[in-house]
Amino acid sequence: MRRILAFVFAMAAAGLFACSPAPAPDDASRLRVVDITPSPLPAPEPASSASADTIDVVLYVPDGAGGLVAVSAQAEDSPQGLLAALVAAGALPDVNYGRNITLSVGEETLLYDGTKTSGVFMHLDLADAFAQAVKQNGAEEERLTLQSLANTFITAYAADGLILSIEGTDLETTSQRYDRPIYFDELAQTGLTNSANP
Secondary structure, X not given: OHHHHHHHHHHXXXXXXXXXXXXXXXXXXXXXXXOOOOOOOOOOOOOOOOOOOXXXXXXXXXXXXXXXXXXXXXXXXXXXXXXXXXXXXXXXXXXXXXXXXXXXXXXXXXXXXXXXXXXXXXXXXXXXXXXXXXXXXXXXXHHHHHHHHHHHHHHHHOOOEEEEEEOOEEEEOOOOEEOOOEEOXXXXXXXXXXXXXX
């Protein structure tokens, strides 16, 4: 009987062992490893002096006699590039024009004082630092600075007029509120030179 009892006991133990769930694997074997390391980006190529992004432009810079002179130059093909070229040529103040310079160019019809004007208009939005620098100038220097900006951008982007804003609002100086397009001023042009350093 002892044998039978030992046999039954052994069978019961074997049955319990067989019916019990398998031991849980350790946590490391249950985790699925996923590689979340981003693919390396290609290293940027150093900019060369004759970069494909550099274009020939015409800058309109003050001539020292109350007018503007057209100057051939090279600039990066972007609004920031044109601004930098105008700063380097002494036409615009050397301020932080902002990281979020926006420019749009397109056909549109504008309505001012009941009069419709259609054409290709450019909207340029700059940082307040530019407005503060312009406001420190006298009326004549203000006019030349803004006409230099307008003539250069209108020429570069083949537009009919420039609508300038400062962080989304109209530029307002002590002499004028610029809430309408600034058009190309041929009378401000007094000559053409071949370099940005006349």
